[in-house]
Amino acid sequence: MDEKKQATERRTLLETILKSALIIGVLGLAGAVLAYLFPPKRRISSATQRRMRVARVDEIPLGKGKQVLFAGEPVWVLHVKSGWIALSAVCTHQGCIVQWDEKRLTLNCPCHAGLFDANGNVLAGPPRRPLKRLRVSVIRDEIFLGSSEEEA
Ligand code: FES
Structure with a gap:
């Protein structure tokens, strides 16, 4: 019973880590796409x-x-x-x-x-x-x- 509970906790922890990594990857990709589509304006006013x-x-x-x-x-x-x-x-x-x-x-x-x-x-x-x-x-x-x- 303990082994089954530990396996479930490990699976839950692993799923949480994978979901977090996926979310971070998607946000990073979205940021890169937005930066490409809307580049910062160049200022030449020094x-x-x-x-x-x-x-x-x-x-x-x-x-x-x-x-x-x-x-x-x-x-x-x-x-x-x-x-x-x-x-x-x-x-x-x-x-x-x-x-x-x-x-x-x-x-x-x-x-x-x-x-x-x-x-x-x-x-x-x-x-x-x-x-x-x-x-x-x-x-x-x-x-x-x-x-x-x-x-x-
Ligand atoms: S670039 Fe065509 S005339 Fe100058």
């Missing part, structure tokens, strides 16, 4: 990503440009007659990286011959939207990139 030093003004002569990485995105900082312009280097067609042409003062996309002027406006090719413009400022002979003008 102070270093909002403002970045690019160069001294004499490091980018008139007609030249410098490509930098700003908040994970390649950006062209251009020195043109009207001053300093900062444009995303990501083509608005399919995301290729545009290159600055110092002779023609245009930004050329190598993928499908997209062409933009120094203000980021579309001149030719398949892109329909201008390049994204970013805020640029000069403080004591230093060039700084700021947040997007649309976001400001």
Whole structure:
């Protein structure tokens, strides 16, 4: 009789452990599925990503440009007659990286011959939207990139 009672208690204990393990496994799987379906939103708003030093003004002569990485995105900082312009280097067609042409003062996309002027406006090719413009400022002979003008 005692052996039968002990066997029953062991079976009950084993069933409880298995059910607990099953519940923990199901909850873990559900958590993983929810994390996949609803990923946390990325925040790119730290102070270093909002403002970045690019160069001294004499490091980018008139007609030249410098490509930098700003908040994970390649950006062209251009020195043109009207001053300093900062444009995303990501083509608005399919995301290729545009290159600055110092002779023609245009930004050329190598993928499908997209062409933009120094203000980021579309001149030719398949892109329909201008390049994204970013805020640029000069403080004591230093060039700084700021947040997007649309976001400001
Ligand atoms: S990706 Fe630039 S023109 Fe197509």
